[in-house]
Amino acid sequence: MRQTLDECWILLPGRETGYGSIAIENGRIAAVELATPPYPADVKHPRLVMPGLVNCHCHSPMTLVRGFGGGLPLQRWLEEAIFPVEAKMTDEDVRAGAVWGAIEMLSGGTTCVADMYEGDYANAFLELGMRARVCIPGRSNAPGRLDECIAGTRDWNRRMRETAKGDVYMDVCVHSEYLTDEAFCRGLAAANRELGRRLHVHVSETRREHEDCIRRHGKTPIAYLAGTGLLDNGGYAAHCVWCTDDDFRIMAEHDVALVHNPTSNMKLGSGFARVARAMELGVNVALGTDGPASNDNLDMFEEMHLASLVHKGLANDPTVLSPWDVIEMATVNGARALGIGDAGEIAVGRLADLCVVDLDKPHLLPAIDIPNLVVHSMHSSDVAMTIAGGRVAYDRSRAGAEFDGAATGLGEAKAKFLAAVRRLGL
Numbered sequence: 001m002r003q004t005l006d007e008c009w010i011l012l013p014g015r016e017t018g019y020g021s022i023a024i025e026n027g028r029i030a031a032v033e034l035a036t037p038p039y040p041a042d043v044k045h046p047r048l049v050m051p052g053l054v055n056c057h058c059h060s061p062m063t064l065v066r067g068f069g070g071g072l073p074l075q076r077w078l079e080e081a082i083f084p085v086e087a088k089m090t091d092e093d094v095r096a097g098a099v100w101g102a103i104e105m106l107s108g109g110t111t112c113v114a115d116m117y118e119g120d121y122a123n124a125f126l127e128l129g130m131r132a133r134v135c136i137p138g139r140s141n142a143p144g145r146l147d148e149c150i151a152g153t154r155d156w157n158r159r160m161r162e163t164a165k166g167d168v169y170m171d172v173c174v175h176s177e178y179l180t181d182e183a184f185c186r187g188l189a190a191a192n193r194e195l196g197r198r199l200h201v202h203v204s205e206t207r208r209e210h211e212d213c214i215r216r217h218g219k220t221p222i223a224y225l226a227g228t229g230l231l232d233n234g235g236y237a238a239h240c241v242w243c244t245d246d247d248f249r250i251m252a253e254h255d256v257a258l259v260h261n262p263t264s265n266m267k268l269g270s271g272f273a274r275v276a277r278a279m280e281l282g283v284n285v286a287l288g289t290d291g292p293a294s295n296d297n298l299d300m301f302e303e304m305h306l307a308s309l310v311h312k313g314l315a316n317d318p319t320v321l322s323p324w325d326v327i328e329m330a331t332v333n334g335a336r337a338l339g340i341g342d343a344g345e346i347a348v349g350r351l352a353d354l355c356v357v358d359l360d361k362p363h364l365l366p367a368i369d370i371p372n373l374v375v376h377s378m379h380s381s382d383v384a385m386t387i388a389g390g391r392v393a394y395d396r397s398r399a400g401a402e403f404d405g406a407a408t409g410l411g412e413a414k415a416k417f418l419a420a421v422r423r424l425g426l
Contacts, residue, residue, distance in 0.1 A: 001025070002023060002024065002025045002030065003023070003024050003025075003390075004021050004022065004023045004024070005021060005022045005024075005049055005354075005356065006021040007019075007020075007021065007043070008020070008021065008022070008047050008048065008049045008356070009037075009046065009047070009048045009049070009359070009367065009370055010022065010032065010034075010048070010049050010050075010346055011048070011049070011050040011051065011327065011346060011370070011371070011374075012032070012345075012346055012347075013332075013345045013346070013347050015324045015371075017370050017371065018032075018034045018037070019034065019035055019036070019037035019038070020032065020033045020034040020035045021033045021035075022049060022346065022354070024352040024354075024387070024390045025390070026390065027351065027352055027389045027390035027391075028349060028350065028351055028352050028390065029346060029347060029348055029349065029350050029351075029352050030348065031348060032346060032347065032348060043367075045360055046359035046360055046365075046367055047356055047357060047358055047359055047360075047384065048356070048357040048359055048367070048370060048374075049346065049354055049355070049356050049357075050109075050327070050331070050346070050354070050355050050357065050374065051331040051332065051343070051344050051345055051346055051353065051354065051355065052109065052110065052111025052112060052331070052343070052353035052354055052355050052386065052387070052388065053108070053109050053110040053111065053112075053300040053301075053330050053331060053334075053355060054110070054111070054112045054113075054286065054287075054330065054331060054333075054334025054335050054337075054338065054343070054344060055105060055110050055112070055113040055114070055287070055288050055289055055298065055300055055334070056113075056114045056236055056238075056257065056259040056286040056287060056288040056334045056337050056338065057114055057116070057200075057236070057238040057239075057259040057261060057288030057289070057290055058101070058105075058113050058114065058115045058116075058288060058289055058290065058291060058298065059115065059116055059117050059290065059291030059292075059293075060097065060098045060100075060101025060102060060105070060113065060115050060117070060121070060124070060291070060292075060298070061089070061093075061094045061095075061097035061098045061101065061117050061119070061121055062082075062097065062101075062117075062291035062292050062293040063097045063098075063100045063101045063104065063292045063298075063417070064085075064089070064093060064096070064097040064100075064417070064420055064421055064424060064426065065081075065082060065085055065086075065292075065293045065424075065426065066292045066293060066296050066297075067292075067293065067296040068081050068082065068085065068293050068426065069081025069082060069293065070267075070296075073268060073269055074205065074206050074268045074269075074270060075206075075208070077268065077294070081293075082293060085424055085426070086118070088424055089119065089420075089424065091119050091120040092416075092420070093420040093423065093424065094117065094118070094119035094120065094121045095119075095120060095121050095123065095124055096413070096416040096417045096419070096420040097121075097417065097420060098115070098117070098121035098124035098125070099124040099127060099128065099413045099416070099417070100413060100414070100417040101124075101292065101298060102124050102125055102127075102128040102130050103128065103403060103410065103413060104292075104297070104298045105130070105298050105300075106128060106130060106386045106388070106393050106394040106403070107380065107383065107386070107394050107396075107402065108298065108299050108300060108301065108380025108381075108383055108386075109300065109301070109355030109356075109357070109380060109383040109386050110130075110298070110300050110355075110386075111130065111131055111343075111353035111354070111355070111386060111387070111388040111393070112130070112131035112132065112133075112334070112335065112338065112340065112343065112353065112388075113125070113130065113131075113132050113133075114132070114133045114134075114171070114200055114236060114259075114288070114337075114338055115132060115133070115134050115135075116134075116135050116137055116173060116175070116200055117134075117137070118136075118137060121134070122134045122156065122168055122170070123168075125166070125168045126165055126166045126168050128393065128403065129166065129388050129389070129391055129393045130168075130388055130393065131166075131167045131168070131340070131343070131353065131388060131389065132167070132168045132169075133168075133169055133170070133171050133198075133200070133338050134168060134169075134170055134171075135153070135170055135171050135172065135173035135200050136148060136149045136152050136153065136170070136173060137173050137174070137175040138172075138173055138174035138175060138179075138180055138184060138185075138188055139174075139175050139179045139180060139184075140179065140180045140181045140183075140184045141179065145184075146184055146187050146188060149172065149173070149188060150187075150188065150191040150195070152170070153170040153171075153172060153195055153197065154194075154195060156169075156170045157169050157170055157195075157197075166389075167340075167389065169197075170197065171197045171198050171199065171200050171235070171338075172188055172191075172192050172195060172197045172198070172199050172200070172230075172233075173199065173200040173201065174188065174199070174201050174225075174230065175201070175202060176201065176202040176203070176205075176209070176221075177203075177209075177213050177217075177221040177224055177225065178209055178212065178213065182217075182228060185225065185228035185229075185230050186228050186229065188230065189228050189229030189230045189232065190229070192229075192230070192232070192233055193232075196233060197233060198233055198234050198235040198236065198338065198339050199225075199230050199231060199233065199234070199235030199236070199237075199256070200235060200236055200238075201225065201230075201235065201236075201237050201238070202237075202238050202239060203221045203222055203225070203237040203238065203239060203240050203243065204220065204221050204222070204239060204240050204241055204242040204243050204247070205238070205239035205241055205242075205265070205270050206241070206242070206270050206271075207242050207271070209221070209242075210242035210243075220243070220244060220246070220247050221247075222237070222240075222243060222247040222250050222251060222256075223246070223247065223250060226250050226254060231250070231251075231254040231256055232254070234254060234255035234256055234339070235254075235255075235256045235257070236256065236257040236258075236259050236286065236337040236338065237251065237256055237257070237258060237259060238259045238261060238288060238290070239259070239261055239264075239265060239270065239273065240258045240259075240260075240273050240278070241265055241270050241271040241272065241273045242271065243258070243273070243274070243278070245277065245281060248277065248278045248281040248282075248283050249281055249282075251278070251283045252281055252282035252283050255284070256283075257283070257284040257285065257286050257333070257336070257337030258273065258275065258278050258283050258284070258285045258286070259285075259286050259287065259288045259337065260273050260275050260285055260286070260287050260288070260303075260307055260329065261273075261287075261288050261289065261290040261303075262303060262306040262307050262310050263289065263290070263294075263295045263302065263303060263306055264289070264290035264291075264294040264295050266306075266310075267294055267295065267296075268294055272310060272311075272314055275307070275311060275321070276311055276315065276320050276321065279325075284333050284336055284337055285329050285333060286329055286330075286333045286334040286336075286337040287300065287303045287304065287307060287326075287329045287330045287333075287334065288303070289303055297380075298380075299379065299380040300330055300380070301374075301378045301379050301380050301382075302379070302380070303330065304326045304327065304329070304330050304374070304375045305375060305376060307321065307326050307329065308321050308323065308326045308375050308376065322371075323369075323371035323372045323374065323375040323376070324371050326375050327371060327374055327375065331344045331345070332344030332345050351389060351390075352387055352389060352390040353387065353388055353389065354385075354386070354387040355383055355385075355386055355387075356383070356384050356385040356386070356387070357374075357378060357382050357383055357384065358382055358383075358384040358396075359373075359382075361382060363377050364377055364378065364382065383396070384396050384397065385397075
């Protein structure tokens with residue numbers, strides 16, 4: 001079935017903005033027809049179509065503990081606030097939190113997520129029709145976890161290929177250097193020669209983590225992981241706040257993306273990743289929200305806004321990170337980080353993952369410099385429609401039934417989510 005989006009402003013490859021229509025067929029962009037753009041003030045109901053946003057680092061079930069433990073530094077936040085609650089979570093709780101997270105992301109224009117969490121949550125993204133890369137977090141203190149990571153990743157991906165139910169695949173993962181040992185990392189790297197998946201990992205989030213790794217191994221976390229072979233198939237590393245120039249060179253050589261999480265890093269007082277320097281050294285930089293307990297939302301427009309402002313302010317230079325640089329971090333760079341080569345841009349043949357924004361808002365008019373508007377004015381609440389793989393996954397105009405096409409209805413999802421919150425005593 002062919003569908004079209006007509007009379008829209010469009011963010012195009014090559015850092016161009018156009019006006020016209022987009023045709024979608026069989027889950028892909030079938031045509032992009034451009035016309036002479038009208039004067040912005042002459043468009044009665046202006047809207048923008050941009051590539052679907054790609055959240056490259058998230059812990060979506062943590063919607064259940066949104067904002068919990070606020071004001072604590074990372075290690076105390078984990079040990080005193082988060083870990084005790086997570087220990088009480090059932091698989092049903094985790095899935096309810098993940099479904100609620102997927103709903104939040106889709107309503108904000110995010111069509112693809114890289115998610116890291118314990119438990120049975122991968123089906124949440126299938127239920128909502130969202131593209132995802134999930135993982136079983138590798139930890140050395142869990143008996144049998146290495147075998148579970150290997151077998152679970154292999155079996156899930158085989159089922160996905162056989163059933164073709166959706167684009168939700170498992171990547172390999174170690175939570176971090178500090179929660180694994182070298183035998184675990186080398187074992188997973190050896191298995192990944194067969195699995196062929198990209199690595200999802202937390203890296204150098206805090207100074208303490210970074211320096212403790214150097215004391216243990218005589219190497220930074222990135223250099224240590226590279227030495228175990230875990231970077232051989234590429235990947236995406238969250239945070240990278242304390243990475244060195246040599247770390248960035250290793251990441252560029254191994255096709256490991258830096259996933260920038262500005263909100264989380266500032267809330268937890270971790271510092272600021274040197275993304276401009278990483279880009280200079282050839283690192284692919286993407287964006288992620290991190291979990292809603294340390295953010296406290298899954299709004300990728302907010303991440304774009306902060307990413308732009310933080311680095312301008314740090315450098316005392318307004319030219320650092322143009323709006324297009326930041327938009328690409330949230331779209332095509334994210335797709336590349338996850339190994340999805342046919343997403344992230346609006347072009348014929350690409351996956352029809354699209355975010356449609358209502359420009360008819362006081363804070364979005366006049367729509368003269370649209371890339372600047374995206375990064376510095378838009379919010380997730382401005383999204384009118386989200387299309388994932390050619391299917392309308394969210395439509396704000398269907399009041400009360402915005403997710404009507406999903407396997408899980410909004411009312412049912414909300415009831416399960418709130419029941420989980422009550423059961424956990426939050």
